Amino acid sequence: MYNTTAVRYARSRRPSDQPGLIWVQMAAALAGGLLVFLFVLVFLSMGYGLLYAGRMFPGITVAGVDISGLSMEEAAVKLSNTLTFPYSGRIVLRDGGNVWVTTPAQLGMVFDPVATAELAYKFGRSPNPLKNLNDQLNSLQVGIDLPPVSAFDQRMAYTYLQNLAREIDRPAEEAFLTIEGLQVTAQPGRIGRTLNVDASLVFLNAQMLTFRDGEVPLVILEQPPAVMDASLQVEQARRLLSAPLVISLPNAGPGDPGPWAFQPEELAEMLVVNRVPTENGMQVRLELDRRKLGPRLMILAGSIDRPAANPRFIFNDDTRQLEIIQSALVGRTVDVNASIQAIEDAIVTGQQNVPLVIDFEQPLVQESTTAAELGITELVISYSTYFYGSSASRLQNIKAAAEKFHGLLIPPGATFSMGEWMGDISLDNGFAEALIIYGGQTIKGVGGGVCQVSTTLFRAAFFAGFPVVERHAHAYRVNYYEMRRGGGYDPGLAGLDATVYFPLVDFKFTNDTPYWLLMETYFNPNSSSLEWKFYSTKDGRVVTYETTGPQNVIPAPEPSIRLNPEFSKGELRQVDYAADGANVTVTRTVTRDGKIHFIDKFVTYYQPWRAICEYGPGTEDPEKLAERRGICQP
Numbered sequence: 001m002y003n004t005t006a007v008r009y010a011r012s013r014r015p016s017d018q019p020g021l022i023w024v025q026m027a028a029a030l031a032g033g034l035l036v037f038l039f040v041l042v043f044l045s046m047g048y049g050l051l052y053a054g055r056m057f058p059g060i061t062v063a064g065v066d067i068s069g070l071s072m073e074e075a076a077v078k079l080s081n082t083l084t085f086p087y088s089g090r091i092v093l094r095d096g097g098n099v100w101v102t103t104p105a106q107l108g109m110v111f112d113p114v115a116t117a118e119l120a121y122k123f124g125r126s127p128n129p130l131k132n133l134n135d136q137l138n139s140l141q142v143g144i145d146l147p148p149v150s151a152f153d154q155r156m157a158y159t160y161l162q163n164l165a166r167e168i169d170r171p172a173e174e175a176f177l178t179i180e181g182l183q184v185t186a187q188p189g190r191i192g193r194t195l196n197v198d199a200s201l202v203f204l205n206a207q208m209l210t211f212r213d214g215e216v217p218l219v220i221l222e223q224p225p226a227v228m229d230a231s232l233q234v235e236q237a238r239r240l241l242s243a244p245l246v247i248s249l250p251n252a253g254p255g256d257p258g259p260w261a262f263q264p265e266e267l268a269e270m271l272v273v274n275r276v277p278t279e280n281g282m283q284v285r286l287e288l289d290r291r292k293l294g295p296r297l298m299i300l301a302g303s304i305d306r307p308a309a310n311p312r313f314i315f316n317d318d319t320r321q322l323e324i325i326q327s328a329l330v331g332r333t334v335d336v337n338a339s340i341q342a343i344e345d346a347i348v349t350g351q352q353n354v355p356l357v358i359d360f361e362q363p364l365v366q367e368s369t370t371a372a373e374l375g376i377t378e379l380v381i382s383y384s385t386y387f388y389g390s391s392a393s394r395l396q397n398i399k400a401a402a403e404k405f406h407g408l409l410i411p412p413g414a415t416f417s418m419g420e421w422m423g424d425i426s427l428d429n430g431f432a433e434a435l436i437i438y439g440g441q442t443i444k445g446v447g448g449g450v451c452q453v454s455t456t457l458f459r460a461a462f463f464a465g466f467p468v469v470e471r472h473a474h475a476y477r478v479n480y481y482e483m484r485r486g487g488g489y490d491p492g493l494a495g496l497d498a499t500v501y502f503p504l505v506d507f508k509f510t511n512d513t514p515y516w517l518l519m520e521t522y523f524n525p526n527s528s529s530l531e532w533k534f535y536s537t538k539d540g541r542v543v544t545y546e547t548t549g550p551q552n553v554i555p556a557p558e559p560s561i562r563l564n565p566e567f568s569k570g571e572l573r574q575v576d577y578a579a580d581g582a583n584v585t586v587t588r589t590v591t592r593d594g595k596i597h598f599i600d601k602f603v604t605y606y607q608p609w610r611a612i613c614e615y616g617p618g619t620e621d622p623e624k625l626a627e628r629r630g631i632c633q634p
Helices: 002-051 072-082 113-122 129-141 154-168 197-208 231-240 264-270 290-304 336-349 392-403 418-422 450-464 622-629
Strands: 060-062 091-095 098-102 109-111 144-146 150-152 176-180 183-187 192-195 214-217 220-223 245-248 260-262 271-278 281-288 312-316 321-326 331-334 353-355 358-361 378-386 408-410 415-417 433-438 441-446 468-470 508-510 517-524 529-536 541-547 551-554 560-563 572-576 581-592 595-606 612-615
Touching: 002 129, 060 113, 072 113, 091 197, 098 154, 113 144, 129 144, 150 197, 154 192, 154 197, 183 231, 197 214, 231 271, 231 281, 231 336, 245 336, 260 264, 264 271, 264 290, 281 290, 281 336, 290 331, 290 336, 312 408, 312 517, 336 353, 378 450, 392 450, 392 517, 415 418, 418 450, 450 468, 450 529, 450 541, 560 622, 572 622, 612 622
Parallel strands: 060 144, 091 214, 245 353, 560 612
Antiparallel strands: 091 098, 109 150, 176 183, 192 220, 245 260, 271 281, 312 321, 331 358, 378 529, 408 517, 415 508, 433 441, 468 508, 517 529, 541 581, 551 581, 572 612, 581 595
């Protein structure tokens, strides 16, 4: 029973396993058939290879040259004879209408027929049998055209293109104007061009690899100029040169300088064309050469510039108010750079009349300012010097110099420089020739007598108690500076003189009070005197001083009588006067409210001075003549 049952069970399962077994059997059959088929194909391929052993497979060409069935040697010879492209080929390089024709060999190409034959023979003979089968079928059915093997020395091509660049490249040229006399012409701009060697080399390489003649477009980079057209500026230049350019002072009043006209011929010499950046790029701009225009405007500024000047007053002792004697002056300065810019802007807009750009400065004191506002309430000091016997020219110089300080105001805390307010001592400014001390001798020069004014100011500041910042004594004692009122001399005044020779020698003092200081000067030719007044507010200072008087006196040297070729025969004149040398020390003590404010000393060293007489050529016995006249005597 057991065996029978087992048999029955095995039999009962057999029908259900039949489909799977069939599929396995079918797959095995197909795999076996495929293997047989591939084996057959590989066998055929190997046989095909044996059939063409040592020869090229059918259908193989190189650059269109059929080398089917040829040995490598035969193929190399045929390719060498047939593919002469490196030497006979033509590569055309084009830049618009410009054409350059060359050969691949000149560009660095060298053809290798042996290597090409070897490459062709290996086609269909790789280690991969399936690939070989595919290559053999393709060459047999449709044919295979292989590229030739060549070497390409790109350095030669690069050099060739660089040489072309020398012919092609050109810089961008800006539009410009030419001005000859009053004639203006324009030259338009030109676009710059540059051969892009690297990009052109890429296209050249691709063409030569085809082993066929062809044209290579060169890659050109263009650089447009910043300014292409200047025709508008031509019209501007012509319009500018058609009439004078007038420069004027804005709001000019009576007595103001100007206007000034630049004639077209002058403008043409200064006219330049510059390129300037704008919102839309660079533009041509007509300008006047600043190197030429600037100095011209500086010259104009010399007649225009002026500092602000306070009004000048006198103090009315009765009303205790200020009375104006000279109006205030608004300061003005030419802004040269801004004026140049204004002129350039006017040229662009076609204007022929241009106002200068002026910086204005208001004076510190207005004409309506009161004495109380300035702290001027009373006379602080009045001091006079005398100059009996002065020549007419010396009197003229004293008067001219003193007038420059009449009505001047000195701010609180300011240091006053006499030289700065004196200005130029010249004949044009009202001064005359008189005796001056210069170069160690007394000679005739413009401004002799001005030191009478500086000495008077020094003594006014001295006795008013103001600090003296700079003071210089004369080289020798001058009798004018030791004169008393009514005549005679006071040796106690020695050492209280001051000389000015600006800018080398100056006299300065400081208004060290919180009040403004008003100066008044009064020249009186009838009494041969100069009075200097200070008006302000007294602050309680008191001045005392001590003087040593002349010490260590050195007698004057013996007189000198000498020839002067410019004098006439018989003419004899004393040109210098004797003075004893001496040392003088003056000590000043300034107190305020019973306390010492400051103490200062003025030490003076006077040189002994020789009397000198001069006579003309041919004068007989000038010594006796001087004795008879009582001059130049010991």
